[in-house]
Amino acid sequence: MKKILLAAAVSMLSFQALAAQDPEAVYARACAACHNGQLPMAPQRGDQAAWEPRLAKGMDVLVQSVTNGLNAMPPRGLCMDCTAEDYQAVIELMSK
Structure with a gap:
C-alpha cells in the first residue's frame, strides 16, 4: 500500500511541474x-x-x-495568470 501511495505522489508531482502556458507566448507578452x-x-x-549567477x-x-x-521587476513580472511552473519554464527559456 505504501508503494502505491508513493508512486501516486511522485506521479502527481511530475504532473504539477508542467507549465500550463506556452513559455514563448508568456515571454512575448510579459517578459x-x-x-x-x-x-x-x-x-x-x-x-x-x-x-549564470542567477541560476546558481x-x-x-x-x-x-x-x-x-x-x-x-514588479511582482509577478507582468504575468498575473502565471503559475510557479510557468515562471520556471520561462526562466529556462530565457537562460538558454
Whole structure:
C-alpha cells in the first residue's frame, strides 16, 4: 500500500511541474518588454553569462524573485495568470 501511495505522489508531482502556458507566448507578452535589452539590469534572453549567477541561486529562488518582484521587476513580472511552473519554464527559456 505504501508503494502505491508513493508512486501516486511522485506521479502527481511530475504532473504539477508542467507549465500550463506556452513559455514563448508568456515571454512575448510579459517578459520581452524588459528582457530584450530595454532595461540594462534585466538579463537578456540567451545571455548565459548574465543568467549564470542567477541560476546558481537555484530555480526556487528565481521563481520567488519573479513572484515577489525584485529591483525594477514588479511582482509577478507582468504575468498575473502565471503559475510557479510557468515562471520556471520561462526562466529556462530565457537562460538558454
